Amino acid sequence: MKKYVEISNYFRNKIVEGKYKANDKLPSESEVGAKFDASKMTVKKAIDILVDEGIVSKRRGAGTFVKSINPIEMEQMVMANQFRGTTALNPNHDVTSTVHLFETVKSPENVASKLNIAQNAPVYKIERVRNIDGKPVVMETTYMPVAIVPSLSLGDVESSIYDYLEHELKLAISTARRIITVRKATTLESERLSLEPHDPVAVVEQVGFLNNGSAFEYSFSVHRYDEYAFEIILHRKVT
Amino acid sequence: MKKYVEISNYFRNKIVEGKYKANDKLPSESEVGAKFDASKMTVKKAIDILVDEGIVSKRRGAGTFVKSINPIEMEQMVMANQFRGTTALNPNHDVTSTVHLFETVKSPENVASKLNIAQNAPVYKIERVRNIDGKPVVMETTYMPVAIVPSLSLGDVESSIYDYLEHELKLAISTARRIITVRKATTLESERLSLEPHDPVAVVEQVGFLNNGSAFEYSFSVHRYDEYAFEIILHRKVT
């Protein structure tokens, strides 16, 4: 176990359990270093993880303090800020896919631009509706370069594309760039999502990257308005 | 100038200018260290900033590589992931406020819970519509504890509350927790935002925190569907 993970886990647990309460001061870096037999740099790295998670804040010259968040909210925050496919996010629910389209096409210009590949390079085009406990919640249109994801099968598309990428192809998914917008559903979307015409939808446009830097996925996800929420912790850049 | 900022700026510029292109390998940490007379830790910190910004990725044993993003997208990404008020985000537009409500009330239970203050503690309740170039784009309902923000005036509310907090009260805003959802506009909202009844809106629920860990703001922002976009870079937790 990495020492900085051990230290940050220790304090995260104490905070979530309520041993450290809102506005309490954590021990100083030197005290923590003595307790865990760790150097200053390691302690700093450990506590900076909690700062990134948004549960403590540091002030030079003063110390490190637990934020004013009540314990219930705190637990939710600790769960947040990961990115996963629909399947992984709903472990206690039955997630299925209805595949409406699965074909190989020449990459249109806008897709080629997002994936940074040559126009007309072959890409999969996949349209599917994801259902949670039988209810349609999101309609996804996904493009993936055939060069990066060879021999994708209908079976993979019906279950979990991410599982196929990670476990079969051993590709490592690292980051995603996501843009969230809102609009009215089209006729097709309202049919597939069991909505009224012109009901609101959340549109999530995403470009996914592997850890070698290649874009492997460009997708539009159209979410039912009553089944979408996105939570994020923002840090102000001071510059 | 901090050395790690200098180094990360150097490489960010090279990448944005196209001197380093997609999938190019950056110099190794030791080479960069020699060039800038910096230690390994400092170089690592510098390059990790670019990883957080989503423009390069690192692979242990292999090196650091520029991501597959075309140069136009790259510039946009460098701007992203800050949090600012409406005023700061629209420097080239005329941002005004129409204040519909500005009063001091006893904190309701749900607000007290978000701000982690006592129920019935005095809070400002502010309802205002923000207009960009004269067009209403977002309706905000904001609660702020009177204890933290004494003597807030109508003038501040009409211009920029953040300016008042930072420049008059010298409070340092550090992070925010934001939850984005989608729904249909209420009658009141559609009137104030010049929308048709039941047009879609994006609802951004936000809790803002100061440097010292106190929550200073709990707000609901109801955005016109055609004037809202939110961009974020996500990093997969590997655990």
Add this chain to the structure above:
DNA sequence: AAGTGGTCTAGACCACATT
């Protein structure tokens, strides 16, 4: 003045990828 976190070093050892 004392204590705090922020930056930085010059080294060490390790895990991993490439050749």
Add this chain to the structure above:
DNA sequence: ATGTGGTCTAGACCACTTC
């Protein structure tokens, strides 16, 4: 085998807050 990035140290100096 070599080179890469990841972790960690023991110490230094600095900027800032608090008393």
